Amino acid sequence: MTEHRTKQLLKKRARRERAHLRVRQRVHGTAVRPRLSVYKSLRFIYAQVIDDDRGVTLAQANSLDADLKAKLSGGSAGIDAAKVVGAAVAERAKANGVDKVVFDRGGYVYHGKVKALADSARENGLQF
Secondary structure: OOHHHHHHHHHHHHHHHHHHHHHHHHOOOOOOOOEEEEEEOOOOEEEEEEEOOOOEEEEEEEOOOHHHHOOOOOOOOOHHHHHHHHHHHHHHHHHOOOOEOEEEOOOOOOOOHHHHHHHHHHHOOOEO
């Protein structure tokens, strides 16, 4: 990688981290309404339902899971993967008695994969 490209990537990551800190100032998960947190890497997408008061993850799903990978036709980081992960995290959260959450977009723009994950979680019974 060239030096210029490396600097661009570092700026982009720093921008996302600052945006995530701004989101986290307003969004806090409780036992009644835990936080649905989203993280994207270049290869996978991850979602967790977190009770911040106790510091406990109540449910999680990611496109790295073997059972979810079987449902994916294309890659493990696209919009289709985000939909499968959103549905899985909603089902797992409901199995643990969680119906309502607050959404933490992780500093990412609410578009594309993040929106697909959120819409899929809503369709499968999570309210936010």
